Every structure is written in structure tokens, then in C-alpha cells.
Amino acid sequence: MKGREDIVVSTQTTIGTDGGEPPIESIIPLYKPYLGPEVHQAASAALNDGWLAMGPWTKRFEDELATYLGLPPSRPLVATSSCTSALHLAFELIGAGPGDEVICPSFTYVAGLQAIAMTGANPVFCDIEETTLGLDPASIRRAITPRTKAIMVVHFAGIPCDIRGVYQVAQEHGLRVIEDAAHAFGTTYEGRPIGSFGDLVAFSFGPVKIITSLEGGALISPNAADREVLQQMRLLGVTSDTAARYAAGRAWDYDVVRQGFRYHLGSIPSAIGCSQLAMIDSFIENRRRYSQHYNEAFGDLPGLIIPSSDYAEVAPYIYVVRVAEPSRRKAFMDHLKQRGVITGIHFTAAHHYTRYLDSPRQPLPTTDLVASQVVSLPLHAFMDESVLDRVVEGVTSFFR
Numbered sequence: 001m002k003g004r005e006d007i008v009v010s011t012q013t014t015i016g017t018d019g020g021e022p023p024i025e026s027i028i029p030l031y032k033p034y035l036g037p038e039v040h041q042a043a044s045a046a047l048n049d050g051w052l053a054m055g056p057w058t059k060r061f062e063d064e065l066a067t068y069l070g071l072p073p074s075r076p077l078v079a080t081s082s083c084t085s086a087l088h089l090a091f092e093l094i095g096a097g098p099g100d101e102v103i104c105p106s107f108t109y110v111a112g113l114q115a116i117a118m119t120g121a122n123p124v125f126c127d128i129e130e131t132t133l134g135l136d137p138a139s140i141r142r143a144i145t146p147r148t149k150a151i152m153v154v155h156f157a158g159i160p161c162d163i164r165g166v167y168q169v170a171q172e173h174g175l176r177v178i179e180d181a182a183h184a185f186g187t188t189y190e191g192r193p194i195g196s197f198g199d200l201v202a203f204s205f206g207p208v209k210i211i212t213s214l215e216g217g218a219l220i221s222p223n224a225a226d227r228e229v230l231q232q233m234r235l236l237g238v239t240s241d242t243a244a245r246y247a248a249g250r251a252w253d254y255d256v257v258r259q260g261f262r263y264h265l266g267s268i269p270s271a272i273g274c275s276q277l278a279m280i281d282s283f284i285e286n287r288r289r290y291s292q293h294y295n296e297a298f299g300d301l302p303g304l305i306i307p308s309s310d311y312a313e314v315a316p317y318i319y320v321v322r323v324a325e326p327s328r329r330k331a332f333m334d335h336l337k338q339r340g341v342i343t344g345i346h347f348t349a350a351h352h353y354t355r356y357l358d359s360p361r362q363p364l365p366t367t368d369l370v371a372s373q374v375v376s377l378p379l380h381a382f383m384d385e386s387v388l389d390r391v392v393e394g395v396t397s398f399f400r
């Protein structure tokens with residue numbers, strides 16, 4: 001990594017200061033999914049195979065995901081059309097329904113909250129910890145009622161929540177745990193990959209996630225017998241998979257045995273997912289290095305709070321700083337935008353959305369504080385030093 005003295009002050013570092021928008025080619029986006037030749041080759045190979053629905057690549061993607069995560073046979077993985085659908089299947093699988101409560105963060109993406117409500121159950125918001133920005137076990141404890149069915153946790157930005165603490169509470173009260181691990185594919189916890197242990201775990205392979213199948217997700221269950229159930233639930237409740245039926249020449253020969261959904265993952269997105277999974281080590285290594293570089297560059301800035309992680313075990317999905325004084329956040333984001341550095345906010349606290357104004361909740365002081373401070377900085381699988389330098393310069397010039 002270059003030292004500060006190597007930063008080339010190009011005209012790009014001052015673009016926009018005359019009030020105009022930065023030229024499009026110099027804009028550093030928040031996300032930049034890798035779409036190199038491997039991805040195109042995978043897509044056209046799968047197109048040539050002719051399976052547009054679920055097909056051979058779906059099974060292969062599932063097998064490769066299971067191998068990558070080191071899943072034992074007792075933990076089946078099924079690919080799904082998204083993480084949202086994986087989460088919905090998880091809540092269906094545990095039998096969540098009207099009248100049930102699911103304890104969850106307000107500091108999350110709305111997907112998990114909508115997935116809870118798809119079953120008729122209600123989200124109950126709990127507060128987060130300032131370190132991990134994941135659910136605070138003490139807040140969970142206070143939210144438990146006789147109606148509590150499950151706890152949904154989020155591993156924010158790829159950084160695990162207090163998994164030990166959460167499972168401890170769950171065990172004491174006989175509750176299921178659903179891990180929304182949309183941010184944490186590739187992260188390990190005490191040496192073990194997220195997904196390889198615990199209860200139900202859902203991943204996302206959406207457009208901007210750490211690997212993408214364009215749209216896609218996966219659900220892991222802790223029970224071998226759930227594989228068949230989940231395979232049925234993800235495809236309209238039908239009993240055997242399409243490939244097997246076509247192979248037998250009897251496409252119509254199936255039974256419908258349960259409520260199901262149209263949540264399967266097609267062969268072409270699966271092939272794209274395989275091509276991305278083949279590159280994940282370099283994606284993670286780079287994102288980790290960039291995140292550590294940001295941490296070093298921003299560690300001493302007054303008024304800025306950096307992530308608490310050293311990233312040793314984390315596969316970073318986003319890099320999120322906090323502006324200590326919330327009233328300065330907009331000026332900070334504008335300052336970066338003028339330099340062509342695009343930022344984002346993960347997340348607005350969900351309990352302020354119209355849909356959730358009446359949802360039950362614990363006191364949420366940390367959620368409210370953190371949600372008013374967070375700013376996501378550009379983090380890609382491949383970033384040139386000049387790009388990193390521009391982000392660092394943009395951030396440091398605001399706070400120094």
C-alpha cells in the first residue's frame with residue numbers, strides 16, 4: 001500500500017468544487033460488482049446448455065457452496081431466488097404464523113422484516129450493540145414474551161453479531177435463531193464459517209453482495225431431513241425436482257404435498273454464481289486489505305468512528321464509518337460527492353418507516369444514534385491505489 005507521500009494530486013481531487021458535477025468517468029461508485037470475462041463465459045456456457053429454469057448448474061452451485069462453507073451432511077443447503085425468499089422459507093419452516101413474534105433488529109435492511117411478516121408473524125425490534133452493530137443479547141432478553149417464536153440476527157457489514165450471546169439466550173428460552181447472513185458470506189467466527197454451525201442461516205447473492213448470481217440466495221438448515229422439505233417449498237410444493245422428472249421423460253409426474261413458493265434459482269444465475277465463487281478468495285482478500293487500509297487511514301481522525309473489527313475473520317461486504325456528530329453527516333457525504341466519491345447509508349432505522357411505526361419494540365437508543373451516524377464508503381473487489389487514495393483524501397480532508 002502506498003504511503004501518503006505517494007498520493008498524486010490530480011485534477012480529479014478538485015473536481016466539482018466549481019459547483020459542477022464530477023465527470024462520470026471519474027466517479028467512484030459505492031459498489032462495483034465484478035463482471036469480468038469469467039462471468040460472461042459462465043453465463044453463455046449455461047445458456048448453451050439450454051436449461052433456463054432450475055437445472056444442472058443449480059445443483060452444482062449448491063454443492064460448491066456447501067464445499068466452500070465446509071457443511072456437514074447434517075446441514076443441507078438449498079439455493080433460492082434471493083435472500084429474502086430464503087428468509088421467508090426459514091420462517092415458514094419453523095412454523096411462524098399470525099400471533100407469533102420474531103425478535104429482530106431495526107437497524108437492518110427491510111427484506112428480513114418483510115419476510116417475517118409474510119408468515120403473518122410480527123417483528124419486535126431490539127437494540128444493537130455499539131461494537132458489532134448486531135443485536136444486543138440484553139435487549140433480546142427483555143423482549144421475550146410467551147409469543148416469541150424466534151430471533152433474527154444480522155451480521156452487519158460482514159461482522160458477526162455476538163453469536164455466543166444470542167444462542168445462549170435462545171437456548172435458555174427454547175427459541176429458534178435465523179441468521180440473516182446476507183452480509184457475511186465468507187466470514188468466519190472463532191475459526192468456523194458462518195453457516196457451518198448454528199440454526200438457520202440465509203445468504204444473499206444479489207447484485208451488490210460479496211459474490212453475485214445477479215439475483216440469488218441460499219438457506220442452510222441444521223436438520224438433514226429439511227433438505228427435501230425446503231426443495232419442495234422453494235418450488236410450489238411439488239415433490240421432485242424438474243431435472244429428475246425431465247430425465248425420466250415424465251415432466252408431469254409429480255405430486256403437490258405442501259404449501260410452496262416460486263423461489264427456486266435458475267441454472268444461468270447459478271452458473272454465474274459458480275464463476276464468482278471460484279474467485280471469492282481474491283475478492284475477500286482484497287476487500288479485507290482495503291478495509292484495513294481505511295481503518296489505518298481513519299483511525300485518528302477526530303469526529304469519525306471507524307468499524308470495531310480488525311477484519312482478521314471478516315469478509316467485508318460494506319465499509320461503514322460513523323460521523324460522531326450526526327448533524328455533520330450530510331455535509332460529509334456532500335464533500336465526498338463533490339470529489340466524485342459516492343457514499344451510502346446502511347441503514348435507516350426501520351422503526352421510523354411508516355410500515356413499522358406501530359411495531360412493538362424495546363428502547364432503541366443505540367439504533368437511533370448509530371443510524372443517524374453511518375456512512376458507507378466505496379468498497380469493491382478490485383480497487384486501484386489511486387481510487388483508494390481519493391477516498392482516503394476525501395475523508396481525511398473533511399475531518400482534518
Ligand SMILES: *Cc1c(COP(=O)(O)O)cnc(C)c1O
Nearest residue numbers: 082083084109111182204205206
Ligand atoms: C441484501 C440484503 C438482504 C436481501 O437480499 P436479497 O438477496 O436481495 O433478497 C437481506 N438482508 C440484508 C441485511 C441485506 O443487506
